[in-house]
Amino acid sequence: MAQPSPAAAFRALHQGRASGDPLVLPGPWDAASARVFEDAGFPALATPSAGVSASLGYEDGSTPAEEMFAAVARIVRSVSIPVSADVEGGYGLAPKELVARLLETGAVGCNLEDSAEGVLKDPARHADWLAEVRAEAGDALFINARVDTYLRGVPELDAAIARARAYVAAGADGVYPFGAPPEHLPKIAAAVPVPVNMAVLPDAPGPRRLGELGAGRITFGPGLQIRATQAVRDIARQVREL
Incomplete structure (x- = not known):
């Protein structure tokens, strides 16, 4: 019997999960941290752009595309489990080149x-761009579409849902309303037929509670890298005191 592709195996991890049991994806920032998370038994990983940037000596959002893709490739090579990559807004690359670069890293x-x-980008134009990425990637990539309304000062639930629905219609496999209040999560989850990604943030509910509220996938942004740095x-x- 043929084994599923890494992307198919990763996609399957998101499906059929019970309430309170979301897919938890730690965020490695380098090869060493990726191996630690794999050894701990996690089934897959999701790199955080901010954490990777910090490990490379850059501020979040300022890492050159070449260095980010190279860092992702090192992480992928260091583990035997699927890895998803945070590539921010795509670095201005056309969908064909972006997909090619991602697949070169081994990310799923x-x-x-x-x-x-x-x-915020125009949602209709962004949805069209996501549709092009989907067409280029086929089933080889799980596309997690981040919705930045809450992050960019538009806290209305309807605005987040409208963008999430548009991105799902464009072919996104999941949506990620970054910074959404926990009380909005049940309505967002009910509005889309794909897993909703929520980040564990300071003073916010933990993975189990976020799962009970509707999250199907949990990530941590740069939180784990920040804790490791501390x-x-x-x-x-x-050592100074020795």
């Missing part, structure tokens, strides 16, 4: 944002 999925330089700071202080 991607996050794609609907804002650039702090400004641990290194603590170690550095202890």
